[in-house]
Amino acid sequence: MLDQGFHLVLASAGCGKTHILAERVNSAIDNGVTPDDMLCLTFTNRAARGMKDRVAAIVGDASKDLFIGNVHRFCSKFVFENNIVSQTSSIIDEDEIFSIVNSLTSYISDNKDIDLSDVDFEARARFKALVQIQHLMCQYRLGHPKEVIINNTSDYINKEHNKRFFSPNLFALICKDFGKNVSIDSLLEIYDQSENFSQIKDLNIQVRELMLLLSAARKYERYKEENNLVDFDDLLILTYSALRLNSKQYKKYSWIQVDEIQDLNVLQLSIIDLLTAPDNVTIYLGDEQQAIFSFIGARLSVLDKIKNKCGNGNIHRLEKCYRSPKYLLDIFNGYAQNELGTDPLFLPVPVNDSIPEYGDLKMIYARTSETAPACAVKTTLSYKDGKTAILVSSNNEADKISGFLGDIPHFKISGEDFFSSEQVKLIFSHLTVIYDDINYLAWARILYHLNVIKSFSISRNLLMKMKQAALSPSDFILYEDSSYVLEFIKTWETQDIVVFDTETTGLDVYNDDIVQIAANKYRKGELIESLNIILETEKEIPEKLGQLNNPLIEEYNRREHCVRAVGLREFLNFAHGCSIFGHNVEYDLNILYYNCIREFGDKNPCFKFKNSYDTLKLSKLLFPKLHNYKLGALIDHFNLDGENSHLADADIVATYNLALLLYEDAKNKEDNVRNILRNYKTVFDPLKQKYKELYISAIDSLHSVSDSTYSPLVKEISRSYKYFQNIGMQANSKMKYLKSFLANQVVEISSNDSLHKELSQYLVDLNTFKEADLCDNEIIEEQIFVATVHKAKGLEFDNVIVYGCVDGTYPFFASQYDPESRLEDARKLYVAISRAKKRLCLLAYDEKIVKNKKGQTYRFPATPSPFIDHIMNTNNFITLREGVDDLS
Numbered sequence: 001m002l003d004q005g006f007h008l009v010l011a012s013a014g015c016g017k018t019h020i021l022a023e024r025v026n027s028a029i030d031n032g033v034t035p036d037d038m039l040c041l042t043f044t045n046r047a048a049r050g051m052k053d054r055v056a057a058i059v060g061d062a063s064k065d066l067f068i069g070n071v072h073r074f075c076s077k078f079v080f081e082n083n084i085v086s087q088t089s090s091i092i093d094e095d096e097i098f099s100i101v102n103s104l105t106s107y108i109s110d111n112k113d114i115d116l117s118d119v120d121f122e123a124r125a126r127f128k129a130l131v132q133i134q135h136l137m138c139q140y141r142l143g144h145p146k147e148v149i150i151n152n153t154s155d156y157i158n159k160e161h162n163k164r165f166f167s168p169n170l171f172a173l174i175c176k177d178f179g180k181n182v183s184i185d186s187l188l189e190i191y192d193q194s195e196n197f198s199q200i201k202d203l204n205i206q207v208r209e210l211m212l213l214l215s216a217a218r219k220y221e222r223y224k225e226e227n228n229l230v231d232f233d234d235l236l237i238l239t240y241s242a243l244r245l246n247s248k249q250y251k252k253y254s255w256i257q258v259d260e261i262q263d264l265n266v267l268q269l270s271i272i273d274l275l276t277a278p279d280n281v282t283i284y285l286g287d288e289q290q291a292i293f294s295f296i297g298a299r300l301s302v303l304d305k306i307k308n309k310c311g312n313g314n315i316h317r318l319e320k321c322y323r324s325p326k327y328l329l330d331i332f333n334g335y336a337q338n339e340l341g342t343d344p345l346f347l348p349v350p351v352n353d354s355i356p357e358y359g360d361l362k363m364i365y366a367r368t369s370e371t372a373p374a375c376a377v378k379t380t381l382s383y384k385d386g387k388t389a390i391l392v393s394s395n396n397e398a399d400k401i402s403g404f405l406g407d408i409p410h411f412k413i414s415g416e417d418f419f420s421s422e423q424v425k426l427i428f429s430h431l432t433v434i435y436d437d438i439n440y441l442a443w444a445r446i447l448y449h450l451n452v453i454k455s456f457s458i459s460r461n462l463l464m465k466m467k468q469a470a471l472s473p474s475d476f477i478l479y480e481d482s483s484y485v486l487e488f489i490k491t492w493e494t495q496d497i498v499v500f501d502t503e504t505t506g507l508d509v510y511n512d513d514i515v516q517i518a519a520n521k522y523r524k525g526e527l528i529e530s531l532n533i534i535l536e537t538e539k540e541i542p543e544k545l546g547q548l549n550n551p552l553i554e555e556y557n558r559r560e561h562c563v564r565a566v567g568l569r570e571f572l573n574f575a576h577g578c579s580i581f582g583h584n585v586e587y588d589l590n591i592l593y594y595n596c597i598r599e600f601g602d603k604n605p606c607f608k609f610k611n612s613y614d615t616l617k618l619s620k621l622l623f624p625k626l627h628n629y630k631l632g633a634l635i636d637h638f639n640l641d642g643e644n645s646h647l648a649d650a651d652i653v654a655t656y657n658l659a660l661l662l663y664e665d666a667k668n669k670e671d672n673v674r675n676i677l678r679n680y681k682t683v684f685d686p687l688k689q690k691y692k693e694l695y696i697s698a699i700d701s702l703h704s705v706s707d708s709t710y711s712p713l714v715k716e717i718s719r720s721y722k723y724f725q726n727i728g729m730q731a732n733s734k735m736k737y738l739k740s741f742l743a744n745q746v747v748e749i750s751s752n753d754s755l756h757k758e759l760s761q762y763l764v765d766l767n768t769f770k771e772a773d774l775c776d777n778e779i780i781e782e783q784i785f786v787a788t789v790h791k792a793k794g795l796e797f798d799n800v801i802v803y804g805c806v807d808g809t810y811p812f813f814a815s816q817y818d819p820e821s822r823l824e825d826a827r828k829l830y831v832a833i834s835r836a837k838k839r840l841c842l843l844a845y846d847e848k849i850v851k852n853k854k855g856q857t858y859r860f861p862a863t864p865s866p867f868i869d870h871i872m873n874t875n876n877f878i879t880l881r882e883g884v885d886d887l888s
Contacts, residue, residue: 002283003031008261008310009285012332012348013834014323014796017285018047021257022054024283025066029059033255035066039275042070042259045765046773046794049745051259071268073768075235082250083628084242088620089228090441091767095420096456097231100223101130103457107216113455117416126213129154129165134217135233136166137191140184142241148270150233170210177207194218227464228624229441236267243274252277261286262303269302284310317346323796323837326350327361331875332834338870339826360838361877364887366845369804369862371882373397373404376803378887379841380784381408386798386839389785391832393809398786401803411734411780413787418771422449423721423732428766430720431713434698435759437474438620440467447473449729452687462683469676470621470669476677476684477692485621485666485673488613491579492663495610496523498575499656501648502588503552505539509591510705510752513537513564515552517571518648520656521578531574532649536561551647565599568592572608580612583631583655590703615655618662622669634658694723702756711747713758714739734771740779789832800836802829805844810865829867842868842877 002024011017021040028038040055042048048069055063067074079085092100098116102108108127109119116127132151139149146152154165164170172182180186194214203211224230230238243250254277258264261284264272276282284306307315321329329350336342364379366372380388392398398414418424426449432442440463444456453459466472475483491497500519506512515537521529534556541553562570571592582588589612619629626637632644635654638661642654666673698716706712721735746765747758772791774780785797804810810829815821833840848862864872871877880887 002316003281005281005314006306006310007281007283007314007316008306009283009316009318010287010346011285011318012287012321012336014321015318015348016320016322017259017318018050018054020318021051021259021285022058024257025055025063026058028255029062035062035064037253037277038066038255039074039253040066040068040257040259041074041272042068044070044260044772044794045073045768045770047259048073049773070768071264071271072232072235073764075239075271076764078239078250079230079235079242082242083633084238085230086228086625086627087629088438088624088626089230090439091235092224092229092231092441093420093767096441097131097220098127099456100229100460101127101216101220103460104219104223105216107212112457125154126165130213130217130220131231131233133166133213134221135237137188137214137217138221138234138237141188142237144237144240144244148240148267150236150265150267165213166210170206174207174210177203190214191218227440227467236271240267240271240274243271247274251275254280256280257283257285259285261306264302266302266305269305319348320351321348322351324350324834325352325354325356325838327354327356327876328836328838328840331361331840331871332830334870334874335830335833335867339867340823340830356839356876359878360840361875362841363868363872363877363879364841364843364882365879366843366882368847368849368859369845370849372803372843372845373401375882375887376401376801376843377404377408379801379843380405380799382888383799383839386837387783387785388799388801389787389792389795389797389835390801390803391787391789391792391835392803393789393812393828395788397804398788401786405784405786408784409782410784410786411775411782413771413775413785413791418732418734418738418774419769421732421734423724423729423735424738425449426724426729427717427720430694430698431716431759431763431766433474434695434702435756435763438467438472438617438624440464440472443473446691447687450687450690450724450727452684452690462680465676466680467624469673470666471673471676472621473684473687474695476681477688477695481677481681483673483677484613485618486670486677487611488618489663489666489670491611491613492659493524496521496528496578497581498522498578498609499581499652499659500571500575500588501582501651501655502591503555503646503648504591505537505541507587508752509587509703510594510754512591513539514568514591514595515541515556516648517567518652519571519574520652521574522656525660529574531571533562533567533570534559535564535567537564545646548646551645555647564595568596568599572596576608577610579610581615581655581659582612583615583651583658585612585614585616593703613659615658615662618666619658622662622665631655631658690727694720698755703754706753709749711743711749711758712753712755713747713762714743716755717742734774737774737779741774744779789828792835793831796835796837798837799839799841800833801841801843802832803843805829805842805865805868806848806862807865808848808862810867826867829865833871842871 009017009020025038025040029035040048040051042051052063052068055066055068067077076091080087080089095116098108102114103112107130108123116124119127132154135150136152153167171187174190175182175186178186178190180189191214194211195218224234253275256272256276258272261269286303286306324332329348333344333347336347337344364375366375376390380390390401392401392414395415398412402410402412425445429442429445429449432439433446436442441460444460444463447453447459447463448456453462463473470485471483479487498519498521500517502514503516504512504514514535516532516534518532519530520527541556542550543553544550580589616629619626619634626634628634628637630644631651631654634640635642635644635658638658640654640657640661642657643650644654645651698720701712704712717739725731747762770791772787772795775785775795785792787795811822811825815825833842844864845862848860850858850860852858
C-alpha cells in the first residue's frame, strides 16, 4: 500500500496501469480519504475518460466529487472558478490562433485566407515559433524561474535550411545591438516596443528577423488581452502564476495520482507540485519508453526529476503484461533493451504464451516510396480479422495512403482533426451560444461558417465591435431595431419592475424547493411594495454554502412558514404584470417554474410576468472586462450599497442598486448602441434568415425536461446537424460517430435531464475532444485505420503496419547528429510497434522518390531503419518483396 510520500510507478503498455489507478481510488475512499481531497490527472481526454469509467464502475457515486481529467482541463476550471481570467473569456484552439495571428501580421503568410492545414512546413514552423516566443515573453514578464520555462529556443530544420528562430544567444545579441544590458528586463522592453524597432533599416539580418518575430508575437499578445482570449498554454501559465504568488489562498490536495508523467512538461509538473499538500501521498505513473512529445515541451528530463524526488526506494515497476502475447512482447522488450537502453530487469513478462502463426510477423520491402502505399493497402486487405492500423510518421503519408485506400472503408486520424472540421465547429458554436449568448468567439464562428461573413478574421473583428457596443448577434435575431440593453432601458423608464431573489434547498431547478422568496416592487425608481415569505419544506436545507454557514437555516427556524402553494401564488400575484429583475434570474425563474408545476400542475401561472432582465447578463454586456460577475464581487467593485448575504431580502437591495448603476451606464451608451444596430442591420439580416428558426427553437427547449432516455444534448446535435445540412452545409461521414460516442461514452443520462443541464455539465469537455477519442471505442464501424504515431499513442489494434521503416524517417534525417532527438525517434518507433495486439508488419522501401517545388524528380537509395536491425535478426519475421512475393 502506497499511502505516504512520493512514488513513481513505471509500466510498459498493457501492464494494467488504469486498473491499478481505479483500485487505488477505491482503496483511498474506503480508508477515509474524501474525494474532494483527491486529484487524478493525466495527459489526454481519452486516458482521463478511461480512468473515470474504471473508477465509477468501482466506487459509484463517490467518484462525482473527484476531479479526473487532464492538466489543461484542471487549469481551465481553476482560472475561471478563481476569477483569474474574465468570466467572458474564451479559450482559443490552434486553428483559431493561426487565424488571429495571420490576420494581424504577414510574418507567417501573405495569404490572409489560408488555413493552418494548408501551410507548408516552414510557415508552420514560423507559426509555432511565434506562439512559443509570446508565451516565453509572458513567462519572463511574470517572473517565472528558468526551471519552468516551456521553450527558450525554437528551430526549423529541413534538408535545405537549418534556421534558429530564437534562443538565449540571439536574445543577448539583440540587447547588445540596441545598446542595452543583456537582461530579461531589456528583452521585455525591446519586445514591448518591437513594432517600432522592427522598422529600423540598419539592423543585421538575424536581428531583423527576430524583431519581426517579436513584433508579430506582441500583436498576438495584445489582441488576446483586448478581446478576453486565452490559449491552452495561457491556462498553464496563469495557473502556475496564481499558485506561485498566492499559494495559501488555493486548495491543496493530500492524495494525488498523475498518469502519463513522461508526456508532461516542466510547467505542468510544477503546477502539480504547487497543488500538493505538505502531508500527502502522490503517485506518478509513466513509461519512459513512450516519451515522444518533446515538440510540446515534454522532456524525458521531467521523468528524471520525478525519479530524484521519489528516491530509489519509492520507484516501482509493474512486471506483468496482460495485453501482448509473448512473441510480440519479446520484440518490444528486445527493442527497448537494444535501442532505448532499458535495463532487462525492468522489462515486463508476458501472461499470454501463445505462439505466432505464419505471417503474423513480416517485413515488407516496396520497390519505391511511390509504390509503398499500394503495398500497405494490399497487406491491410490480407488480414482477415480484427482491426488494422497503418501507422505513419507524417500527415502527408497518411493522406497518400488514404488516397490509395479510396472507397475502401477506413478511418483516418491525421491532419485536420474531425473536431476542427467546419461541421463540428458550427454545431458546437451553436450549442455554446444557446447556453451563453454573449460568447462572441462562438458567434464569430457561426457568422463565418454560415457564410454571413466571408472570413473568420473579419467575422471576429466585427464581433469585437459588437462587444464594445454591449450588443450580441442574438439582438439582431430576437428584436426589430432594438436590443437587450435598449429594451432594458425602456422597461426601467416606463414599467413597474419587481426585483426578486430566492433561497433554496439546492441548485437542482427541477427537484429542489424554494424556501425563501423576497421581492421589491418599484415604479419610476420609487419602492412601492415589498414581499418576504418563508415557504415550508420537508427537504433538508444545506448547512454550508461553500465554506460559509448557511444563514437560511436560522432564518427558517426563526420565521413563520407559509403553505407552499399559498406562498408561491402570493408572489405570482405580487409580480403580476410587472417586469422581473434578478441576478442570474434565469435560475430563479426556472426553479420557480418547476416549484409551481409541482404545486399547481400543468396549469402554471408563471407566465403572467411582462418580461425579465438579468443583471448578470447586463453586467457582462456593459462591463465585459471584469473578472468576477458574482453579486458580492460586483457590489465591492462598484462600491454599491447592499450585501450578498445569501438571504433573499438583503440580496434584492444589492441587486436593485446594481441594476440602477447598469441603467445609468446603458443610458450613456444608448446612442452608440442604436448607431451600431442601424449600421449593421443589413450585415446581420442573412444571419436572421439562416439561423433564427434553429436558434429560437433551441432556446425555447433549453430547460424542457427530456421525456425519454435519449440525451437532449445528442438530440440537439442531431437536429442542428440536419438543419445546417438543409441550408447548405456539407455532410461529414464521421458525424454519426460523434453522436454515438457522446451517447454511449460521455453523457450520463439521469432523471429530469434537460439540454441546459447537459450543456452545463459537458460543454467545456466538448471543446477539448480530439479525433482519437472516438477510436478507443467499439462505435467505429471501420476495421481499417490510418493514423500518425503521435495520434495513435494510447490506442491498440489487432494488426499494425508500421509504414516507412527507413533511415531518414526512423530516425528523422535532422535527428541523425542529435542524440536526444535520435532517441526520441527510437521511442516513437517503439510506440508504433507496441500498438499491435496480434500481428505486426514493418514496411520499408528500396528507393525514395522526391519531387521539388519545380516538379523535378530525384531518386535516392533507401535503407531500412537502423532501429529494426535487432528485430530482424532475432525474431521470426518473414521477408516479402514487392514484385517478387504475393503481398495479398
